[in-house]
Amino acid sequence: MTELLTAAQMRAIEQAAIAAGEVTGLELMERAGQGVVAAIFEQWPELDADLGCQAGEAAPRPQVSPRGISGQKMGGEASRRAVVLCGPGNNGGDGFVVARLLKERGWDVEVFLYGPPDRLPPDAKVNYERWRAIGRVIEWTAQQVGEEAADLFVDAIFGAGLKRAPACEILEPLTKLYTEGKTFARMVAIDAPTGLCMDSGRALCPEFGAVWSWLTVTFHRPRIGHFIDEGPSYCGAMRTVDIGLGGHDWGEAARQAVADLHRLEKGRGMGRVVATLMSPELVSPYLGKETDEHKYTYGHALVLSGGHGRSGAARLAARGALRIGAGLVTVGAPRAAMIENACQLTAIMLRQMDGADELRTLLQDSRLNAVCLGPGLGLDADREGLVLEALQANRATVLDADALTQFEDRAEALFEVLHENCVITPHGGEFARLFPDLAEKLNAPATTGPVYSKVDATREAAKRAGCVVLFKGPDTVIAAPNGLCSVNSAHYDRSAPWLATAGSGDVLAGVITGLMARGLDPMQAAETAAYIHVECALNFGPGLIAEDLPEQIPAVLRKLDIF
Ligand SMILES: NC(=O)C1=CN([C@@H]2O[C@H](COP(=O)(O)OP(=O)(O)OC[C@H]3O[C@@H](n4cnc5c(N)ncnc54)[C@H](O)[C@@H]3O)[C@@H](O)[C@H]2O)[C@@H](O)CC1
Numbered sequence: 001m002t003e004l005l006t007a008a009q010m011r012a013i014e015q016a017a018i019a020a021g022e023v024t025g026l027e028l029m030e031r032a033g034q035g036v037v038a039a040i041f042e043q044w045p046e047l048d049a050d051l052g053c054q055a056g057e058a059a060p061r062p063q064v065s066p067r068g069i070s071g072q073k074m075g076g077e078a079s080r081r082a083v084v085l086c087g088p089g090n091n092g093g094d095g096f097v098v099a100r101l102l103k104e105r106g107w108d109v110e111v112f113l114y115g116p117p118d119r120l121p122p123d124a125k126v127n128y129e130r131w132r133a134i135g136r137v138i139e140w141t142a143q144q145v146g147e148e149a150a151d152l153f154v155d156a157i158f159g160a161g162l163k164r165a166p167a168c169e170i171l172e173p174l175t176k177l178y179t180e181g182k183t184f185a186r187m188v189a190i191d192a193p194t195g196l197c198m199d200s201g202r203a204l205c206p207e208f209g210a211v212w213s214w215l216t217v218t219f220h221r222p223r224i225g226h227f228i229d230e231g232p233s234y235c236g237a238m239r240t241v242d243i244g245l246g247g248h249d250w251g252e253a254a255r256q257a258v259a260d261l262h263r264l265e266k267g268r269g270m271g272r273v274v275a276t277l278m279s280p281e282l283v284s285p286y287l288g289k290e291t292d293e294h295k296y297t298y299g300h301a302l303v304l305s306g307g308h309g310r311s312g313a314a315r316l317a318a319r320g321a322l323r324i325g326a327g328l329v330t331v332g333a334p335r336a337a338m339i340e341n342a343c344q345l346t347a348i349m350l351r352q353m354d355g356a357d358e359l360r361t362l363l364q365d366s367r368l369n370a371v372c373l374g375p376g377l378g379l380d381a382d383r384e385g386l387v388l389e390a391l392q393a394n395r396a397t398v399l400d401a402d403a404l405t406q407f408e409d410r411a412e413a414l415f416e417v418l419h420e421n422c423v424i425t426p427h428g429g430e431f432a433r434l435f436p437d438l439a440e441k442l443n444a445p446a447t448t449g450p451v452y453s454k455v456d457a458t459r460e461a462a463k464r465a466g467c468v469v470l471f472k473g474p475d476t477v478i479a480a481p482n483g484l485c486s487v488n489s490a491h492y493d494r495s496a497p498w499l500a501t502a503g504s505g506d507v508l509a510g511v512i513t514g515l516m517a518r519g520l521d522p523m524q525a526a527e528t529a530a531y532i533h534v535e536c537a538l539n540f541g542p543g544l545i546a547e548d549l550p551e552q553i554p555a556v557l558r559k560l561d562i563f
């Protein structure tokens with residue numbers, strides 16, 4: 001299981017390990033630098049050659065064209081040049097370690113320092129001195145940095161300690177390097193791209209954003225900001241390096257520090273400290289079927305259809321519910337949409353159902369244990385009655401799309417009737433309609449950190465709504481009223497841009513409903529569905545349309561070893 005930490009929590013873990021005498025700050029910094037160098041060569045094996053140079057020996061500069069670096073020769077006369085950009089804190093300290101380690105491998109290394117050396121914190125100062133014994137440090141000037149050329153740029157300017165937007169003189173030359181194509185080759189960020197808030201994935205500088213990196217190397221556990229909002233775009237690729245802080249075995253002092261933090265964050269109404277990154281181990285283990293069970297064991301899901309010409313979304317949801325293994329699925333359609341539904345449904349059953357009264361009658365059948373409303377439901381006046389009727393019936397309920405938009409000016413009326421066996425699945429627009437104040441905080445320009453994040457907003461929304469909230473996006477965040485929170489990331493090696501297609505959200509709502517019909521609790525159903533949804537897209541690949549998603553579920557279940 002991967003926990004996503006806040007920057008403060010990571011700091012508490014480090015400090016507690018140091019205070020407990022398990023490790024020194026200097027040792028951690030050395031391991032961090034070693035980890036970064038190892039990650040660089042893993043990412044770009046072509047850089048990992050014995051250059052046959054002695055430390056201190058000058059190597060020829062590479063030629064730079066607007067498209068990147070050219071003209072390096074390999075073999076005995078090869079050269080590699082790195083520009084290491086160090087900042088005034090321990091992130092800069094990591095940079096000095098990387099500079100030294102690259103130099104020891106025969107690289108030509110140029111180091112820039114932003115800020116006065118005598119203000120460096122102790123561990124960074126030690127590594128500054130170690131570097132000074134073998135190389136020079138150039139005082140930062142925007143002009144000189146902007147003219148650099150190298151095989152590799154290392155961003156060690158700011159990491160976890162970033163408090164506010166970096167000065168223009170820092171980001172502007174780096175932006176220039178990028179737009180001129182000089183860092184197209186390789187920019188590696190230590191811990192985080194400079195300018196990125198590690199708790200929220202938001203860039204703090206409105207003008208220049210953060211440093212665009214090709215690789216970001218972080219330590220111990222990734223931070224929330226590496227996986228949400230703009231974080232993944234700035235980070236490029238992500239690697240997490242073990243620096244010997246152990247699993248959770250940081251000693252009593254660390255436990256205490258984390259417990260303190262937990263209390264602190266609870267005091268701010270933030271619930272649990274960590275969010276979890278969705279991974280295969282977190283998919284519910286109860287998705288298989290037993291030989292001696294029958295269809296009613298696996299529940300009966302009801303999906304409400306919209307009117308004439310608007311029924312496709314409900315069928316997509318119903319198909320998702322059936323494929324994930326609900327025993328039976330029924331589409332409840334108004335009279336006007338009966339024929340079109342009847343023409344296109346086979347294994348899925350169809351019932352005519354006009355209005356709230358008929359829904360009440362239908363739900364007298366206690367075997368109908370999960371309901372999905374919203375996909376294609378429409379915004380006609382009588383639709384609200386359907387939603388309220390379904391919620392009063394106290395079934396496992398998924399509300400999506402129009403079922404949420406119905407309540408845009410009266411969210412409180414919805415929150416009053418939502419119960420703990422519900423999941424709501426808003427996208428950004430729907431979230432803003434239901435939680436306008438949270439959306440405003442989330443979208444407010446941010447220049448000082450830590451910035452209010454999508455994780456914070458989803459947690460607050462879940463608490464307010466009194467049910468599980470799945471806030472959609474490539475960085476889907478799922479939170480329960482008790483503060484449990486997870487992130488289902490469709491970034492990095494799970495990047496699935498093809499999910500941005502009409503109807504994919506309808507399938508997701510249906511899969512959650514199917515899982516709840518099977519008896520999963522709302523949080524587990526939402527997490528599992530979100531994970532499988534992305535896996536389906538990855539399994540299909542380019543050209544995906546929503547109809548393809550449910551058809552990928554069997555292959556995904558098999559891949560997850562679920563039978
Ligand atoms: N010994 C340790 O504590 C370890 C630290 N590590 C590294 O240390 C980093 C955290 O170090 P720090 O806490 O020193 O933080 P940073 O190195 O990120 O920067 C903090 C310094 O920058 C200043 N600052 C913040 N925002 C600024 C801005 N916009 N403009 C100008 N100055 C600004 C702060 O006042 C502080 O002096 C991590 O990201 C990681 O790279 C790793 O080496 C592991 C071990």
Ligand SMILES: [K+]
Nearest residue numbers: 155158190192
């Ligand atoms: K950095």
